[in-house]
Every structure is written in structure tokens, then in C-alpha cells.
Amino acid sequence: MIRAEQLASPNPEQALQASLKELADIKFALDQSTIVAITDQRGIINYVNDEFCRISKYSREELLGQDHRIINSGYHSKEFIRDLWATIAGGKVWKGELRNRAKDGSIYWVDTTIVPFVNSEGKPYQYIAIRHDITQRKLAEEEIRRQAALLDESHDAILVRDLDETIVYWNRGAEVTYGWTADEAIGKDARQLLFDDLPPEFEEAQRELAETGQWRGELNQVTKDGRAIVVESRWTLVHDDKKAPYQKLVVNTDITEEKRLQTELQHAAQLSLVGELAAGLAHEIKNPLAGIQGVVDILLRRRDANDPESEALRGVRNEVDRIDQIVRALLDRARPRVLATQPSSLTEVVRRAVSVARAQIFGRSEGGRIRVQFHPPDDPILLPIDAAQIEDAVLNLIINAIQASEDYGRVDVRILRSPPDETADDLDEVMIEVSDKGPGISEENLSRIFNPFFTTTKGGTGLGLPAVRRIVRAHSGRVGVKSVLGEGSTFTIHLPINDAET
Ligand code: FAD
Numbered sequence: 001m002i003r004a005e006q007l008a009s010p011n012p013e014q015a016l017q018a019s020l021k022e023l024a025d026i027k028f029a030l031d032q033s034t035i036v037a038i039t040d041q042r043g044i045i046n047y048v049n050d051e052f053c054r055i056s057k058y059s060r061e062e063l064l065g066q067d068h069r070i071i072n073s074g075y076h077s078k079e080f081i082r083d084l085w086a087t088i089a090g091g092k093v094w095k096g097e098l099r100n101r102a103k104d105g106s107i108y109w110v111d112t113t114i115v116p117f118v119n120s121e122g123k124p125y126q127y128i129a130i131r132h133d134i135t136q137r138k139l140a141e142e143e144i145r146r147q148a149a150l151l152d153e154s155h156d157a158i159l160v161r162d163l164d165e166t167i168v169y170w171n172r173g174a175e176v177t178y179g180w181t182a183d184e185a186i187g188k189d190a191r192q193l194l195f196d197d198l199p200p201e202f203e204e205a206q207r208e209l210a211e212t213g214q215w216r217g218e219l220n221q222v223t224k225d226g227r228a229i230v231v232e233s234r235w236t237l238v239h240d241d242k243k244a245p246y247q248k249l250v251v252n253t254d255i256t257e258e259k260r261l262q263t264e265l266q267h268a269a270q271l272s273l274v275g276e277l278a279a280g281l282a283h284e285i286k287n288p289l290a291g292i293q294g295v296v297d298i299l300l301r302r303r304d305a306n307d308p309e310s311e312a313l314r315g316v317r318n319e320v321d322r323i324d325q326i327v328r329a330l331l332d333r334a335r336p337r338v339l340a341t342q343p344s345s346l347t348e349v350v351r352r353a354v355s356v357a358r359a360q361i362f363g364r365s366e367g368g369r370i371r372v373q374f375h376p377p378d379d380p381i382l383l384p385i386d387a388a389q390i391e392d393a394v395l396n397l398i399i400n401a402i403q404a405s406e407d408y409g410r411v412d413v414r415i416l417r418s419p420p421d422e423t424a425d426d427l428d429e430v431m432i433e434v435s436d437k438g439p440g441i442s443e444e445n446l447s448r449i450f451n452p453f454f455t456t457t458k459g460g461t462g463l464g465l466p467a468v469r470r471i472v473r474a475h476s477g478r479v480g481v482k483s484v485l486g487e488g489s490t491f492t493i494h495l496p497i498n499d500a501e502t
Helices: 012-033 050-056 078-089 135-153 172-178 190-194 200-212 256-302 308-334 346-362 387-404 464-474
Strands: 035-040 045-048 094-101 107-118 124-133 157-162 167-170 214-222 228-239 245-254 342-345 371-375 382-385 410-417 429-436 478-484 488-496
Touching: 012 035, 035 050, 050 107, 078 094, 078 107, 078 124, 107 135, 135 172, 157 172, 172 245, 200 214, 200 228, 228 256, 256 308, 256 464, 342 346, 342 387, 346 371, 346 382, 346 387, 346 410, 346 429, 382 387, 387 410, 387 429, 387 464, 387 488, 464 478, 464 488
Parallel strands: 371 410
Antiparallel strands: 035 045, 035 124, 094 107, 107 124, 157 167, 157 245, 214 228, 228 245, 342 382, 410 429, 429 488, 478 488
């Protein structure tokens, strides 16, 4: 703020001349580098410099006698303008950035300082506006904002890492993929934030990026909530204007689901192969087996009961029967069975599986101390299912859990209904959960337990879990498994519910 009396001095005439010269000098200096306008207390323009005319594209004649509304672009709010006026009318300096419209309609931005000149009562009698053209910077900022908004539209996780792996940019897609917000991720070391253990291919990728400027590959990463994901990652080395590498642009696509489907397809292919093999086996083995059975029967009939060879022949007959049973079981597991669905009470189906499992433990000397606890739901759940097949699948999981429990502990069987839809995409489903407190399954084995013939159980066929999965999939469901080494495992059968059917 500049007071009028500051211009007064003992020799009024001389002092006035000196001050006027001083002011003219200051104005000249300002005119060279800045956009200047002077208004009266109502904002009516009574001085503009050449820079003002140049940037606003109005002539001096067009501007003098007008107020600044002539260049108002309609961008700023009433509150913003009110604050400007309240500040300067109160005798204080106002600083801010204004977006103006030139005569030809083009937009320009000015960094503005408005200084009020006040009289002896402290009331402004004129205002001087000093501005700098900041159009280029504002347009660049707008462009950056526009591009950032575009990057945020991408479903891919886009991030920028410094050469020391510090995250400097994190788009909306990255927030969705990893669960970390931009505020949480920026400034963190990408190696620590996105990986449990840094895979060996990471260093290999760094080398390739340094040599060729690019890298592309798959990486196993981890989200904020500890979920393991697989991403297809594309890295590009970004150079500064001196051509020196200074940042890495990373675009990651979450392909976890794709990978899962791929593995499932492989399993399905393996299963159908197993089915064909089993059918072939049955054909090849059953006929000669029937022949042996027939011959042994004839030999047995020809001997009287006390013949010492009869005993041996009966032994052969028993073994042949056992082979026959094994071949049948193999066929039963491997051959896709046609679904015979009808509305059935899930509680009853699971209860039956639990009873059969309990009966089996009862018959075993070992494992007698394992308790199978069933937690039925409060309300009965009626689902269109093939009750026999679902019972088979649940029984399979319970028997596995009992075997894993190693003669102690307990197996819990629960039926749970998923909470009501939170989003339209969420399927309403019912879950049958079988959990044990056994030794758990190692991460390596977890990825293989659904492979046909994979087993860690003595005497196991490795066909149980693939069959469970096949049955559940035939019901449009899925099988999940969670396991912690030393704490136990939980297998879950998820079956979709169509409300019209429940
Ligand atoms: P207006 O109706 O003009 O004003 C909005 C509110 O501001 C009013 O409701 C009132 O609360 C307050 N106000 C308006 N006039 C006065 C006054 N004389 N005394 C006290 N309060 C008042 N505007 C720009 O858009 N770009 C510029 O570069 C620019 N530079 C300026 C430089 C100076 C030195 C001054 C004094 C003003 C400047 N203005 C500038 C403000 C301009 O005069 C207009 O107020 C503004 O453009 C808004 O116009 P409007 O018609 O939307 O609202």
C-alpha cells in the first residue's frame, strides 16, 4: 500500500518534481518487463502500458475508461473476485493468478499483484496492477493434468520409478491393482512395496533395460492385502534432455485371472486325458481280468473244499476282485458323470458326508481321536445340485482333512452364505468350508494339488481333488484353498446361488 502523504516534503514544488520523476522512472522500469494497469477506486482503467495492449489485443483507446471486466474470461468464481475486491478495498495487496480473455477470444494467464494507493484516511483512491504472463506454464500444467487424467483412465497400473527404484508416479490403475493409494506409494522403494521376495528375473530385467532401453516379462508381485498376483510388465527407460537415463516408465497388466484360467484349462485337458486313459485301461484290463476270474472259478469248482490249493486259488480270486474294484474306482473318478440336478438341502447333503466320514474314522484304530465338527447354517439352503456328486466332493475333502490331521485335532465343516451383494458384479454364493489343523500345504505343493496323480498321501491316487474340482465346476462353482504351514488348511467349495432357486 502506498500513502499519498509519503509524497509530501518541505519544498513542495521540488519534492513533487523529484517524486514525479522517481515515479516515472519506476513506471518505465515496470513497463519494460511487466504488464501494468492503473485504475481508480471503482476499477475504471486510466492507464495501461504497451505490454497490456499487446497481451489483451485491445488498443489503449479501447481499454481506457473501461474496467477489467473487458478481459474477464468468466473462469473465476464470484467468491474469488469478491475476495480480490475485499482485499484491495481494505487497503491490502492482493496476489493471485488470473485467467483472462483477449479481444480475439484467446485465453491468457497472468500472475497478478494489485497494490492499492490509499489516502490519509486509509481509503484506496487508485489501484495499480502488475502482472506477468504465465500462459505457457498454465497451459503446460493443464496439459499435464489432462494427460494424468488420461493415464488414470487406463486399467493398467502405470508407475514411474527413479533409477534408485523410488516410485515417483502412481496412476489410478495402480491404486486399483495393488490397493496402495498414490500418497502411500509415492516415495517408496518399488522393490519393497511390490514384491515379497525379489525374483531373480528382476536383476536380469534391470540389465536388459539398461542395455536395450526396454524390458517385457511376467512378474510375481504382491498387493497391499498380501494377495499374490501375476503381472505382465513393460518397462521403458526414460531419458532426460541430455539423453541420460533418469526414470523408468512401467506399465503392468494384472494377468492373475488369465493365468488361473490357463492352469485350469491345462487341468481340464489333463483330466480328459485321464478319462481317456482310464476308459482304455478299463477296456484293456477288464476283459483279461474277467477271463482270469472265470478260470479261477472253474479251478475252484473242480477242487473240493479241503484241497490245499483251494486256499491259494481263493487268494488269487480275492486279489483279482481287488484289481477289479480299483479299475472301477479309477473309471468312476476320471469319467465325467452327467449331472442329475434337483433342488436339495445342502445341509442334509453335507450332513450325510460328515456322517460317512465319521463312520470311516470310527472303523479305523488310528485317527480315532479326530473329531469332525459340523456347523450347519441357521436357515436351510436349497440348491439345484447333484446331491450324490456334491456329497462325494465334500466327503473327499473331509477324508483329506482327516488324513492330514494325523491322529489328533479336529476337522470343522461349515456352510456359509456370502454377504448380500455389495456390487452388482459380486455373485451371491454359498460356501462349504472344510478346515483342519494339520501341518498345512507348502506353497510349492499348493500349486500342484489339483493336478491329476499328484499326491503326498501314502497310498493316495491323486485323483480326489481333480474330481472335486470337476464336480464343483460342473455346478458352475469353484474350489478355493488357503493353507498356512504348521497351522492347517481350509478348502472351500463355492456354489453360486440363483435367488429364484433358493
Ligand atoms: P463484478 O460484479 O465486477 O464483481 C464481483 C464482486 O466483486 C462484486 O459482487 C463485489 O463484491 C466485488 N466488487 C466488484 N467491484 C467492486 C468495487 N468497485 N469495489 C468493491 N467491491 C467490488 N478481473 C479479471 O477478470 N481479470 C483481471 O485481470 C482483473 N484485474 C483487475 C485489476 C484491478 C486493478 C482491479 C481493481 C480489478 C481487476 N479485476 C480483474 C476485477 C474486475 O474489475 C471485475 O471485478 C472482475 O472481472 C469480475 O467481474 P464480474 O462482472 O464477474 O463481477
